Amino acid sequence: MTASDPTDDPAYRLFQQRFGVLRRSRQTETALTIAAVILLFVIAAAWTDFSPEKVADGIPRIGEYFGKLFSIEPKGSPAPMAVLALPHLFGSVKEPQSVAYWFYRIGTYLSLLWQTIQMAILATALGFGAAFALSFPATRTFVGSRFIVFATRRFLEVMRTIPQVVLAFILVWPFGIGPLAGIVAIAIHTTGTLGKLFCELNENADLRPVEGIRSVGGSWLAQIRFGVVPQVLPGFLSYALLRFEINVRSSTIIGFVGAGGIGQELKRVIGFNIYEEVSAIVILILLIVVAIDLLSEKIRHRFIGAVR
């Protein structure tokens, strides 16, 4: 076009050259990353005997199983039928294909669900108490001794890294089959996770109130009680509620290893292939989990709203 063709500019050419080098190295890096991801996938598949054929074999069986979950075969009926049908929907407990027939053991389920929630409440409360007590010695800004901080932190770390189902399985041996093992396992895990979160809140706490109380001669406990706790308590409670949600989920499955709650019953009906009860329990678990999530979200918003 004109004398000042930009491609003649040496600076432009240098830019193009460097850009080209950068672009090529970026492209190689991306290609290598993708290759590595695929290679790992192939290796992992070989290691676990995972193959598309096996999955393809399994899918019809999964379909069949899920079909059975939603079908019933009452005594004297020639073929299995759907678990619900519109004409019978609101029939009595004796009438197949009604909601009442499907959930005929609703009383047992509800009492087990209530037990599950109570397990979660007690475990969260115990974990909250322990985490509350341990979070202060684990906070660097409050404790002079590095050893105490280090030891408490490692202790909390061990508590949260051991999978709680494994812990429950082990604790079933000393405490026997039943909810107690589950409660203790969940409480230990909760202590570990909440302890860490509380510790982070403590670290971010304003130190001026603490100094104020120290300056008038308050003891370490008084400094914590009046200087720190009022600042961090709303955050603590909010985390505890969040943990409660998670613990409700955990306590529904902890029964699989014999540690009480609805999970124990679910495991039993799955083991005995009582199909329609499996789907009934699973639906109830889903409902309760969603309900608790919504409820605790509401409460948490109120807490946070009250703080701000």
Place this chain on the structure above:
Amino acid sequence: MSGTTHDIAAERRRHPEVFRGKGWLRWILLAGICAYLLYLMWLFDFSRVFTDLPRVWVIVRLMVDWTHIAEWDHAELWRSMLETVAMAYLGTMLAVVFAVPLGFLGARNVIPRPVFHFFTRRLFDGLRGLDQLIWALVFVRAMGLGPIAGIMAIAVAETGVLSKLFAEAVENIDRKQVEGITSVGAGLLGRLRFGVLPQVLPVMISQTLYSIESNSREATILGLVGAGGIGLRLSERIQINAWDQVAYVIVLILISVALIDATSRYLRLRLIG
């Protein structure tokens, strides 16, 4: 000293509302909570934690006694541990394959129909509302014992989690970048490739890495219901009360999880910067 007490008394008279606090209502609430917790402790027979403590010590003592370490089947344990990690990786990657399209479909700004949005979101909620262990139990019944059931369980549950997160990532993108690409005449693919993808890819990669991390933690317990991996070995050893090996397996799990965490943290920094 007496001056201060006098001052406080004076201040108390002048601003009674500051010193009153929330009062007895709060104490009643607190007492009620304590009473309820005590009731729960009674209900679940919590005192047994203390009376059965000697039995816990028995286990702990057996756990720390590793004198027979040479006789354990190390090859089998390590193979199972790697199997667990492989399960987590496969399951998560399968979930990513499903979650990327589902995430785009579930994003409000890609398909702006509230009804469709509602149903995709409820689908995601349903998939992740059930714990992986429940999915594993069902898949073991449907597909038989072994790692495949575990992989499927991870894939299904994680699809729900990742789809939701990916959909949120797509919803949170900056419109300006997409508009810029549109203004220079790009089609739908160009908009997605240069407008949306650069914004969501870092989020997706970091979420995926995080999922691999948390799933390798979760996958260690899937074996307890027969879905393959180290959990199966752990459950065998708990059932025969081989507590020393149980402790060894737990240590193995903790080390592997820590290694995976470190690798994933390194990769996250490397890939996202």
